[in-house]
Amino acid sequence: MGRTLAEKVWDDHVVRRAEGEPDLLFIDLHLLHEVTSPQAFDGLRQNGREVRRTDLTIATEDHNTPTLDIDKPIADPVSRTQLETLRKNCADFGVRLHPLGDDEQGVVHVVGPQLGLTQPGMTVVCGDSHTSTHGAFGALAFGIGTSQVEHVLATQTLPMAPFRTMAITVDGELPDDVTAKDLILAVIAKIGTGGGQGYVIEYRGEAVEKLSMEARMTICNMSIEAGARAGMIAPDATTFEYVRGRDHAPRGADWDAAVEYWKTLRTDDDAVFDHEVVIDATELAPFVTWGTNPGQGAPLSESVPDPASFEDEGAKLAAEKALEYMGLTAGQPLREVPVDTVFVGSCTNGRIEDLRSAAAVLEGRQVADGMRMLVVPGSVRVALQAVAEGLDKVFTAAGAEWRHAGCSMCLGMNPDQLKPGERAASTSNRNFEGRQGKGGRTHLVSPQVAAATAVLGHLASPADLSGVREPAGV
Ligand SMILES: CC(C)[C@H](C(=O)O)[C@@H](O)C(=O)O
Numbered sequence: 224m225g226r227t228l229a230e231k232v233w234d235d236h237v238v239r240r241a242e243g244e245p246d247l248l249f250i251d252l253h254l255l256h257e258v259t260s261p262q263a264f265d266g267l268r269q270n271g272r273e274v275r276r277t278d279l280t281i282a283t284e285d286h287n288t289p290t291l292d293i294d295k296p297i298a299d300p301v302s303r304t305q306l307e308t309l310r311k312n313c314a315d316f317g318v319r320l321h322p323l324g325d326d327e328q329g330v331v332h333v334v335g336p337q338l339g340l341t342q343p344g345m346t347v348v349c350g351d352s353h354t355s356t357h358g359a360f361g362a363l364a365f366g367i368g369t370s371q372v373e374h375v376l377a378t379q380t381l382p383m384a385p386f387r388t389m390a391i392t393v394d395g396e397l398p399d400d401v402t403a404k405d406l407i408l409a410v411i412a413k414i415g416t417g418g419g420q421g422y423v424i425e426y427r428g429e430a431v432e433k434l435s436m437e438a439r440m441t442i443c444n445m446s447i448e449a450g451a452r453a454g455m456i457a458p459d460a461t462t463f464e465y466v467r468g469r470d471h472a473p474r475g476a477d478w479d480a481a482v483e484y485w486k487t488l489r490t491d492d493d494a495v496f497d498h499e500v501v502i503d504a505t506e507l508a509p510f511v512t513w514g515t516n517p518g519q520g521a522p523l524s525e526s527v528p529d530p531a532s533f534e535d536e537g538a539k540l541a542a543e544k545a546l547e548y549m550g551l552t553a554g555q556p557l558r559e560v561p562v563d564t565v566f567v568g569s570c571t572n573g574r575i576e577d578l579r580s581a582a583a584v585l586e587g588r589q590v591a592d593g594m595r596m597l598v599v600p601g602s603v604r605v606a607l608q609a610v611a612e613g614l615d616k617v618f619t620a621a622g623a624e625w626r627h628a629g630c631s632m633c634l635g636m637n638p639d640q641l642k643p644g645e646r647a648a649s650t651s652n653r654n655f656e657g658r659q660g661k662g663g664r665t666h667l668v669s670p671q672v673a674a675a676t677a678v679l680g681h682l683a684s685p686a687d688l689s690g691v692r693e694p695a696g697v
């Protein structure tokens with residue numbers, strides 16, 4: 224019987240297989256950041272161990288980094304300690320680090336792909352749930368816990384429990400105003416935040432094949448929000464073009480050999496998935512979340528749902544609780560929900576294409592009175608590219624704040640936070656209670672919806688903006 228993409232990559236990395244034991248996999252790329260690595264390094268120290276493959280290990284600072292005044296000492300003592308600890312650990316163990324202020328610094332899941340470190344067919348791990356992002360390249364990429372981080376640091380291998388396979392096939396073409404973010408939010412609303420549990424999801428179908436690498440990363444990034452162990456997309460010409468010429472991409476004859484191998488990384492026609500979901504791309508529309516988990520979402524054109532409309536008792540209670548926290552009323556049109564903060568950034572939507580699409584909406588327009596809009600590039604390289612294209616000017620002319628790279632307002636581990644009761648339209652991936660700051664309320668959206676919302680002051684899509692264009696600066 225044929226094998227799926229995930230099974231092929233897995234099989235190519237098994238270094239030990241024994242009856243009744245999890246397979247031991249070789250890990251091709253290990254990414255580190257300040258939050259989940261300190262105890263792992265401590266474990267190595269206590270046991271007198273070294274980092275087995277420093278050449279396959281790379282660290283960046285992202286979660287605790289400020290996005291303003293980055294040349295000043297970090298005010299928050301916890302954040303400062305986290306960053307100092309990472310710096311010491313990397314120096315002691317010989318691990319390559321891109322610290323704050325470095326040209327390659329940024330959110331770990333933006334940095335790996337942009338350096339060409341993430342490649343098709345690899346196993347990629349990081350002590351971070353959104354490691355699933357790297358699956359966009361046809362890599363098997365897992366978020367791992369801190370004890371597993373230690374195991375990989377010491378051995379460059381990891382025992383892995385078997386997985387089930389799920390295909391999510393997106394037929395047809397996405398309508399013009401529908402993005403990868405809308406697609407993945409719709410997928411999670413359909414299968415639920417637990418729908419992917421135990422599965423490695425492969426996204427396939429016409430709509431997926433037509434997506435750019437940035438868009439594919441947005442989709443794979445949020446696989447974890449459906450509970451999946453990983454998300455993958457088969458590598459194709461789009462993938463090869465993206466990787467070609469990047470710092471760590473193979474060159475010359477090595478490149479040709481790599482592409483030959485990468486072309487074999489497709490699910491065989493006779494392979495069988497454990498579960499299949501089919502989605503019609505043509506029926507999708509701009510999507511927003513109304514609740515406190517990423518599965519509580521609906522098309523922007525709809526209204527806040529009535530909890531009573533959910534058949535499942537658990538879903539009903541969760542919706543009631545979510546509406547209370549979010550300060551929303553059943554039946555309220557989503558387009559009428561007022562928003563005071565907009566965040567464009569994160570490993571979901573902090574790449575150059577995301578900034579370009581937000582800027583295209585903002586160009587010649589102004590953010591609404593009283594609106595705070597933060598635009599935070601996912602990495603310094605993204606920032607430099609955006610500046611070269613003049614996007615930073617578009618943002619600042621519109622009244623948005625152009626910040627330094629980092630996780631920023633995606634989560635409350637740095638100074639960029641919501642105050643209690645503030646309501647954000649955010650291009651990030653999690654809308655849990657307090658995620659962006661205690662008492663803060665989060666609506667997950669695409670960069671386009673974020674930008675249109677910033678202009679109108681309520682949840683909106685670019686289609687709502689016709690006529691709202693003024694000369695910049697007026
Ligand atoms: C801090 C880190 C462990 C966490 C994760 O695993 O995802 C963070 O990146 C997040 O997005 O919540």
Ligand code: SF4
Pocket residue numbers: 285286330331332351353569570571629630633634651652
């Ligand atoms: S940007 Fe957000 S989701 Fe991504 S790694 Fe940072 S905190 Fe996690």
